Amino acid sequence: MKEFKRVTLQDVAKEAKVSYASVSAVLNGKDGKSIRVAQKTKELILECAARLGYVPNMAARKLKNGTNSLIAVFTYEQIFPVESENEYYRFFVGIQETAEKLGYDILILNNRPTEENSSRIVLADGAVMMGVNRDDKGIERLVKANYPLVFVGRREVSDVSTHWVTFDYQKVIAQMVDHLNDLCSARTLVYVESQEQEREPRKDKRRFLLEAAQSLGLEVLIVQADERNMLSLEAFGLIEQCKVVVFDRLFLLEPFERLLERKGLKLGSDIWGAVLEDDWMGSHEHWTRWSNQRLELGSLAVEYLSHLLQKETLEQLETLTPLYLVISESSAFPK
Known part of the structure; x- marks a missing residue:
């Protein structure tokens, strides 16, 4: 594969058809000190450097x-x-x-x-x-x-x-689904996604969750929270029926917990859940998740x-x- 090639002072000198010393004096701030460069030549050097994309090699x-x-x-x-x-x-x-x-x-x-x-x-x-x-x-x-x-x-x-x-999302998600499997009496779990843009981490986590669930004979119902990270009544009804829910992002948890409280339901006994993220905020230790390995x-x-x-x-x-x-x-x- 061709290597990255940085534009050099020699490249600028060749393009401007002037001496290397003149280019070095202008681009290294020495013009007027040890070397004098005519104004038109200086302008030509600066124009060629800009056109070639020259930057100082710090x-x-x-x-x-x-x-x-x-x-x-x-x-x-x-x-x-x-x-x-x-x-x-x-x-x-x-x-x-x-x-x-x-x-x-x-x-x-x-x-x-x-x-x-x-x-x-x-x-x-x-x-x-x-x-x-x-x-x-x-x-x-x-x-x-x-x-x-x-x-x-x-x-x-x-x-x-x-x-x-x-x-390594695949391995830990497989472990998480295996853990939740014993709680899925209805053989179904609900997966809640945020409204964030579809990017590779989101795609990967969804794919690995679906693959792990399929291997255990579990059905996954995918729902999406709204722009306020809230669930619709229909989506929450599915969670009440299935009893097991998995969230893709940490910021979806607090709105869900408030909804549980209004419904008089308790996390960990009436509804079981997990989140496909680490507790980087340090405020969701009561949720099943994975370890923080960001460092x-x-x-x-x-x-x-x-x-x-x-x-x-x-x-x-x-x-x-x-x-x-x-x-x-x-x-x-x-x-």
């Missing part, structure tokens, strides 16, 4: 000074997850800790890399991307340029092959990126982070 400068390489950590979310309450925070902590351990400095970026500002991300040797929001055209440009890029979570982009690491997945993303940067083989490289089932009150067996 990582190379650091290496020249004897310091570490540089990787970018990028998210399409509006706010970078530096607060512990953010659901992406522990991913970032894992990325940060492992980058430091492997000797990389970090360039932090957020918002989408459009054609106008995509040069920011290639200041780094490679990048780790977090979050479900994305700009597929921007990603496609980077991938087609063979820029080393690893996603936290499975991400598929049309017409290009992406690198990603993700959770580990962020760490794995950097290890994978490091292999790309070192041009090491990826064949035996692990891409899945294990998850562990946490059984709690919401699905405790009836006494």
Whole structure:
């Protein structure tokens, strides 16, 4: 596969048909100091640099000074997850800790890399991307340029092959459904999805849930919460009949619990349930879920990126982070 090729000072000099020294003086801020460059030549150099997509190679400068390489950590979310309450925070902590351990400095970026500002991300040797929001055209440009890029979570982009690491959803969901199987006296459970955009994690969790249920002879009824994360009376009626419910996202739980309270029903005795997520908020310990391994997945993303940067083989490289089932009150067996 063709390697990512950064535009160099030599490329700009060749395009502008001027000397390397002139280009270096203009683009490295030395014009007027050790070297004088005519105004028209300076304008030509700047125009050629912009047209070719030249950006300063910050990582190379650091290496020249004897310091570490540089990787970018990028998210399409509006706010970078530096607060512990953010659901992406522990991913970032894992990325940060492992980058430091492997000797990389970090360039932090957020918002989408459009054609106008995509040069920011290639200041780094490679990048780790977090979050479900994305700009597929921007990603496609980077991938087609063979820029080393690893996603936290499975991400598929049309017409290009992406690198990603993700959770081992299949194994833990199979364990969860096996646990719920003994509670499904009606041989049916209800699966409640939010109104979020259809992305790979959502598709994967639904597929693995359906496969696990089918293997045990269970029927799955899929319903969707409304824009306020509330269930319709019809959907709640199905849950009352089946007695077992699984939610795809953590934020659906509190509205459901309020509805249970109004109906005079108790979670863990009248209705049993689980959620296909970890308790990253630390406020839903009474729900059956899986363990929080976000730090580990962020760490794995950097290890994978490091292999790309070192041009090491990826064949035996692990891409899945294990998850562990946490059984709690919401699905405790009836006494």
